[in-house]
Amino acid sequence: MTDDAAPDPATARIAAALRTRALPPDEVFDAYLPEELRGVSVQYWTPLAVAVRVARWVTEFELGTVVDIGSGVGKLCVAAALAGTGRYVGIEQRPRLVTAARDLAAAFGVQDRVEFVSGRLGEVPLPAAEAYYLYNPFGENLYGPSGRLDEDVELSRARFDDDCAAVERLLRDAPIGTCVITYNGFGGHTPATYRELRIERTPTAALRLLRKARRR
Numbered sequence: 001m002t003d004d005a006a007p008d009p010a011t012a013r014i015a016a017a018l019r020t021r022a023l024p025p026d027e028v029f030d031a032y033l034p035e036e037l038r039g040v041s042v043q044y045w046t047p048l049a050v051a052v053r054v055a056r057w058v059t060e061f062e063l064g065t066v067v068d069i070g071s072g073v074g075k076l077c078v079a080a081a082l083a084g085t086g087r088y089v090g091i092e093q094r095p096r097l098v099t100a101a102r103d104l105a106a107a108f109g110v111q112d113r114v115e116f117v118s119g120r121l122g123e124v125p126l127p128a129a130e131a132y133y134l135y136n137p138f139g140e141n142l143y144g145p146s147g148r149l150d151e152d153v154e155l156s157r158a159r160f161d162d163d164c165a166a167v168e169r170l171l172r173d174a175p176i177g178t179c180v181i182t183y184n185g186f187g188g189h190t191p192a193t194y195r196e197l198r199i200e201r202t203p204t205a206a207l208r209l210l211r212k213a214r215r216r
């Protein structure tokens with residue numbers, strides 16, 4: 001599909017369902033991903049139910065721009081954009097996932113509110129954001145070979161520590177009012193200056209929204 005193509009009727013139905021908060025099965029949405037990236041969805045990509053909850057919070061708290069740190073195939077960004085307001089920017093270290101994410105945004109016609117930056121946290125500039133979303137992005141560094149998506153990037157305990165520290169610094173230096181939404185945590189500690197506003201527990205993980213309430 002080219003950037004200018006209108007979504008086909010099936011795609012439009014999925015988009016409409018998400019807008020009315022009616023959840024299509026994840027497999028229906030995942031069918032828009034390259035085949036080799038569908039099977040790993042349960043392990044790596046945000047479920048639609050969680051994306052819709054994120055969209056509700058983003059809409060409720062009028063969060064303008066959400067940056068998904070480690071955006072993978074763009075499932076959270078695209079599904080949440082379809083389900084609510086807000087602009088989403090994903091940053092992703094694996095170029096092939098960035099390509100898949102851009103194709104997904106184009107398939108659902110949300111390129112005006114969703115974009116993807118190719119690169120590694122700390123190596124590409126992050127846009128200003130009202131909120132950061134993190135779905136345990138660095139956990140893969142701690143898994144054995146069978147738990148890794150591929151061998152395309154360096155994965156190590158040292159990287160895990162560096163990336164967690166980078167997010168902690170980002171959150172520490174962010175202006176008051178900045179939100180962070182975590183699904184299954186991010187591996188590091190959210191500074192004590194953030195207050196938890198919402199929490200929802202799924203059978204496998206907790207989804208949390210915290211907002212920075214004070215400088216120190």
Ligand SMILES: C[S@@+](CC[C@H](N)C(=O)[O-])C[C@H]1O[C@@H](n2cnc3c(N)ncnc32)[C@H](O)[C@@H]1O
Nearest residue numbers: 044045046070071072076092093120121135137
């Ligand atoms: C668990 S997946 C989550 C994907 C997406 N946020 C979602 O919820 O569907 C984590 C992703 O983070 C990416 N990632 C991990 N460390 C990263 C880093 N330092 N910079 C950019 N991307 C990173 C991985 O390549 C992977 O695609």
